[in-house]
Every structure is written in structure tokens, then in C-alpha cells.
Amino acid sequence: MTFDAQKIAKTLGIKIGNTALFQEAVTHRSYLNEHKGHPVPHNERLEFLGDAVLELAVTERLYADFPHRPEGELTALRAALVNSDMLAKIGHDLGVEQFLLMSRGESKDTGRARQFLVANVVEALIGALYLDQGYGAAQAFIEAHVLTRTKEVLDAKLYTDPKSRFQELAQEKQGVTPQYRVLRESGPDHDRRFIAGVYIGDELIAEGEGLSKQEAQRNAAKEGLLKKGW
């Protein structure tokens, strides 16, 4: 795997001035162990920066495009556009994987861990683009590859995760982060049922049932939104 800035520029449809920044953006920390003389650090600091650039570009577009949606809906919509599942999908569609610099061990793992790695590289690339070409260029990239997914998110209602909404509203209205606990489990292994409770502080707000703990928690959050009238 050699680093080819021109190929990255062409693939992503961007201009690249400082190639080292983009090399850094595609360098996973695992790569450095196997390549001691690698000329750049790993991509985590660029990811930190790119995440904030992405957040602002998405925020200001949603703010402008949906003047009548309340903040809670905009927050949920933004979360659906910038979460790691979505960024992994965007990175995959862009062909980012071919540029990854990672250890041999890491490159064998093509599951969930790889998804995260791809999502992180997308953020790091945005960070590199921001430093190299400025906010306008980063924004154009985000408009072209992230914000074009807005319709898909709206159509599939990907933004209505009840746990996110409940958390966001609990923080906004009561200044606390809700917690979930599994209250009961029942049934045989192949048909297990879970009852989860959502708590604000020590107060049990609502319960939900599901075939997995996650599903039970989502249903508890849904019920909690109703009970709270949110």
C-alpha cells in the first residue's frame, strides 16, 4: 500500500496542496507499529478537527434549509447524517478503503471495526481538506457527499431514534443524561425477551420490551417520550 495523493484527489474530487496532511488522514494508528519510519502521525487529531468542521457544515445547512423545524428535530437529523454508520457508508461509496494505511492485522478485519475505521478516515480527510483548502472547500465536499443524503435520511426516517431524542430532551429540559437498566429477562435462549427501564436520575420513567436489550431500550425511550409528553 503506497500513498498516492493524486489518486486521492481524483477519487474524492478535491484539490490537494499539502500532501502530508492527506497522508496523515489515511494513516491508522496500527500502521505506525509496523512502519517505524512513517513520515506522518496517525489520523486521530485530524479526525478531531474534521468532526467539528463536518458538524458545523451540516448544522448550518440544516438550519437554513429547515426554517420551521425545531432544534430537537434538527439535532436528530444531524445525528443521522454524521453518525459513524452513515460516514462509513459514505466512505465506502467514495472508495476510501483503497487508501487506508493500516496494520496487516487490522486489514484482515472487515467487520464493525473496519466500518469505524472508514468513518474516522472520512472525518480526518475533512479535517485535512479544511486545513489545506479552507472551510469553503470542506463545505463543498460535505455538501456533495454528506448533505446529499438528507433526503434519504428523511424518507427512511433514520432520524427518529427514540433513544437519541429522549436523551437530547432530558439533557435540554432537566440537564441530565438518562440511563437504561435491564429490569427483567425471560424465555429460552432462542426466544429471549427483555424488559428495559429508562431512568432520569433515580426515577424510573418508562419500561419497554424487546427481543434484544437494544430494542427494549428503544421501546422504553419511545414510551418515555409519550409519558413525558415530549
Place this chain on the structure above:
Amino acid sequence: MTFDAQKIAKTLGIKIGNTALFQEAVTHRSYLNEHKGHPVPHNERLEFLGDAVLELAVTERLYADFPHRPEGELTALRAALVNSDMLAKIGHDLGVEQFLLMSRGESKDTGRARQFLVANVVEALIGALYLDQGYGAAQAFIEAHVLTRTKEVLDAKLYTDPKSRFQELAQEKQGVTPQYRVLRESGPDHDRRFIAGVYIGDELIAEGEGLSKQEAQRNAAKEGLLKKGW
């Protein structure tokens, strides 16, 4: 309470073009119930926007000023600068409270709820400034009133909340948000002890003890960081 844009401009040391944006920034949702003809909406959408502007301005400054700090430390440092406690303090020092438009009921509450309200107004004012005067003006405001607190945060080690660090590292390394559960309680009411466990998925990573659930959770997170070698 009448709205006075010039006084806001003078107090905050900013220029104001579109006064309606700043009136919106100081309007709490409770005010609208008592003032049906109020010419602007409440400040929550501006707060949504301002939060993202604040995040980027703080992120890029920390990124530039601390070239050798890893992403985890930068994230913790940023969280300490933009959390609602800090923003409430900044708003208070700026004298933001005198401009708040809120219901009579809300104005009697001077505790925790007021703190949140002030913190939210600071974000909304940043959002208004961004729309009205651009990123540079918002950035200058953030440099002058938020980033000047960086030394104080570093000196007081306000950034080393073990729960935040554990969460951030669990998300980064394993893609999951840790959960806390209270495992045991003991002792009489006036001298209650709690044992909390921190979990990644279903795995109990570590336990911690404390005089409150929060303290027990913090200690569990501290122990978890050690056990994981993070």
C-alpha cells in the same frame, strides 16, 4: 424587560447589524407564552447553530495550540471549555442575565435551571453573531471569552473527568458507549455507600465505590481506564 440591542452590543463588545437575531437569541421559550405578539421565535434554533460554531472555533484553536496532545486529551479539554457549567459562568461574567427574556415563573428560578438557560443564551448569541457578522466575528468572541479560560481549565485539571475519558475511549476503540449500573448499596441513609459497575456491552469492566452514585461511577470509570490500560 425591554430589548436593547445597543446595550447588548456594548456589553458584549460586538457589532450588531440585524437586531432581530439578537432579540431571538435572548428569548427563552417560556417568554412566548406570556407575550403572544413577540416578534421573534425562541432561541433554540440559534442555540443549535451557535453550539456548532463554538465547537469548531474551540476545536481549531486547541488543535493548533497543542500540536503534541493526542485527540483524547483535546476532546476532554474542549468538553471542559464548552460544557454548560463553563458557559453559564462565562455568560454570568459577561452580564448576559440582564438581557434574558423569560416568563415571570422562570425568572424566579435562580438555581440550576437558570444556569442552563444562561449557557443556552451564550450559544444562541454566538449563533446570532455568526449569522450577522460571520465566522471571524464569532471566532473573535469565542477567543476573547471562552478560549481565555483554557489556562484555568488546564491549571485546575477540569478536563480530567474519568467518565468522559472512558466513554470517549470506549467509543473510539470499541465503538460502544459504556453503561453504568449501581451494583450494591449499603449503610444507613445518612452514610450511604454505593458500588457502581461500568460495562461495555454486557461485560463488567470495573467497579467503583462512592458516597453518591455519581462518585461511585467516576471511580468505576477511573478503575476501568486502569484495567483497560487506556
